[in-house]
Amino acid sequence: MPNSDLPAAEAVGASTSPSATQMEKEPAIAAASSPPVDEDTVMVEAGEVQAMVEATAPVAEVPSAQGQAEADNDMMVEIKQDKKSEIKLEDLFEGMDSDDDDDFLAAANPLNAPAPREPDTHDASFELLRIYYQRFFPWRYMFQWLNHSPVPTNDFKHREFSLWLHNDAVMRYQSYTTSDLFRKDVIRLMPRRIEIGPVYTADPRDRKTFRNSTAFQPMAKELCFDIDLTDYDDIRTCCDKANICNKCWKFTNMAIKVLDTALREDFGYQHILWVYSGRRGVHAWVCDKKARALGDQQRKAITGYFDVVTGGKQGGKKVNIRRPLHPHLSRSIDILKDHFQQDVLETQDPWQTAEKADALLQQIPDLGLREALRKKWDASPGRASTAKWADIDALAQTSASAALDPKDLLDAKQDIVLEHTYPRLDSAVSQKLNHLLKSPFVVHPGTGRICVPIDRGNLEGFDPLNVPTLQGLVTEIDAWAETEGAAAAMAAVEVSEGGGGGGGSSSQDVKHVQDWEKTSLKPYIEYFRSFVTALMKDEREVAVKREREEEGDVDVKVESLDF
Amino acid sequence: MNRIDVKRRNVLDHRKKQFADPSYKETQYPHRLNFYSTPPTADITLEQFEQWAIDRLRILAELEACSFRNKTPAETALHMKPLLDKYLPLDASSSGHSQLHAQRQKDHYSHFILRLAFASTEDLRRRFTRVETMLLRLRFQADDSRERAAFVRTLNLDWEPVSEDEKRALSPQLATTIGFGYGKRAQQVLDEDWCKVDWMRVPDLVEGRKVYVKAGKAYVPGREQQSMVLNAYTKRLEQALELTARALPRLDEDDRLTPILDHLSKNFITPDASYTGAGAAIEGAEMTARNMDNLSQHFPMCMTHLHRSLRRDAHLKHFGRLQYTLFLKGIGLNLEECLVFWRSAFNKVTDDTFNKEYRYNVRHVYGDVGGDSNRRGGGYSPYSCQKILTEHAPGPGEAHGCPYRHFSLENLTSLLRASGVTERAVLQGVKEDTDSQKFHMACNRVFEHLHRTEIKRAKDEGVMTAAQLETIVHPNEYFKRSYLLKNTMDNKQKHRGADVKMEG
């Protein structure tokens, strides 16, 4: 009875009420560890809010890119004003969390980005989406990814999915016993967004039968990270808000390199999946068994470990770290310093304006040096940031007061490098075991782009503005049919429609070409497949090892546990 | 690892283990510190049972208050020292104190009694674990370093020591985590007693980047090993409390213990207090019926709400009248004025109705009528926060109770807004306090916010003693402090010595 939990929420009509925007940042917070019965209602409210937000900037029928961007800008302004003027009750009390909010600014069309190749790509319309779920979505690998084994286990069966429907209801606590049921339900309900939650101690659909909250608890989920370029607005000069371009995309590359390296070398994780969030950010899914089992306290700890650039959105971001530098930070600076030179100083030119240059001066520890720099920069307005950066060391030789400890200057410069390059994380996504996150391979409703995995080994080759789109895939498959010959195409379509549906779960051993293999989605799914294969292989080995351990030492430690 | 533990726990017959072996066996206490792994078995008297538990509870409640007030570890230690000496002394083995065994026995037993009292709900278990861990931390820090090391060795914490070779190899990385010196770092690293553990076991050290982390292992210097000890303690206590919770029903058989345990756990919700200055008007304050609107600016939210409801409806229901009358009595409104106050407030009823239905109750509260004992005792005492929080939860149409506990967030927020609390951070703090059931902390937070200017001035001028800035747990204390703070300059001397008395 997959329908029994469908909340009775209807799409809410157009409204630009400021209160609607209040929820903008908190769509999908899973319940606290003891879920109240009426949680779905909360979620429905989130859905309603989204309905309102989207109603201000319709997704499906937008007259022009320009009009769309204006609608979005209006909304942004409204949010800002509202935050200043008054505290709204729901803002305060409906969850302090925030989540990936890509979809909420869905209709923004990057003003300064190249125009979309097909004007309709952002139109995540119903029929295209159906084709996508039926023929392109990698069901089989998604199942294996979450199940960690070829036969369905509780890792999959007790996993929460939440489906965001087109009528703006959100169905929380969906779960499926097999990959095929998952696929069928999605095709029946056609959610425009699928989120993945934790694995619970019991089937999420049965949660209401557990009176005592300890019997129904989240017990495992990938350790997730969320990087969103809006958090870089104070240091990127090319774009702001929901907009991105290849210049500011570099910030995500820096973040990925730093996090990925630390997660592997420091924490010893190996299975880290990076996924494009469809518009202006990336998600990380750390899938190692040990990472999935982390509790909230440990998730909070690891988030704190990566918390370097702190400060609220209104106040400036500040780097506040101890000296001597922690090994993680000195290594991060090694990774980041070339990016700082190229992608920040040269490309972003962050201190071009007098105002920004002044902010930079505030971070220089010596008055004499500060004044000398100010004089020099006043004399040559528009001096490039690379030159300004070089000026600091050059003038330190001549103008700094004797009291300036070179060590202090070095510290200040390191802080500045970190401020402009170190990952900025949305910590709410990482801290809670029961936080939901948008699934890989869903279609971003605003951009029409597929949320594809990013190959850590080829970061520079990833172009967020050029990932496969819903519209594009359909065009590609048509083109393939024409060029590759009608016969081959017909055979493939038959198989995929009759059986496994794109994922290749068909029992037939026919080596046919999958639909996704005929499109630009191919390298992404292949990458995902190899990721999942490696994960499953490891999981088998871990399982065998644990069994041995369990048999070995049960008796030894019983006494020490009894108190 | 967690998973294995769960399995094992399930196969144990913990009840038998925990409550079996009733034969008398004198427990030995070789160490000052205790992980409380073994339940006590010797008999104690019912009086000891209760008194020891109350003494420990006092300590825990005060520790919790210290953490709510964000005291630093040093401030907490200073604040707690006299209390610990008085209620739960624990001397070092080296002290040669004659009462070592008795001290350690009381510590041991009181811990286990409170386990019984606080095992019943998840919330109580969580709080108990938290404050017990704070207590162990405090004692751990104060412990003689040799005795502490000896104690830690008995714990079997499964730490892997870092070899000399590895120390040397990782010297530059390890050096960064042990302080600021750039001098003899390599030597310092070698001198330090390092161990490595799964990073998950020292989340707080990882969170603050206080340890070097490599391949999932955290390298913990000797001085930070406290964190691991405490973590292990927390974990073991959490598990033990769950076992206790499951075993609790068996305790019902002993009906002498149930009321004591019940009272103890209630006391943990909010420390009870009696208001010592009841009935004495504050000098300089005009205690008249017509001045109540003016004085209501000094009322805590529970009384503000009663006052406003009364003004709005010209009526209050029974428990509202009772709670409010007692409060008014407590602030020093005399019976005569109080009757005037109620009469004029109930302006929709006739004299006749008022005299018949309400007058008597007010007089009774003041001890003007009623049985001998009521009259001798001067009527009832004003309600403490604990009483308001735990007795007679308000129903529909009733205005008594504690807004922080009994109001919806929405209503609480509008009440606070209407009383001048509009700052987001404060409202947020109140929400967090009430979410975690720290209602009296929410009230104190609001008090501190509304009086921030005066508190700062009073502190700066040294007018208020530290004790007078401690947690308020009585509405009348709230009023008195508020009034005096707003009139500090005139009253420098008059409010000394009116501290809240903890009843336990």
Ligand SMILES: [Zn+2]
């Ligand atoms: Zn850009």
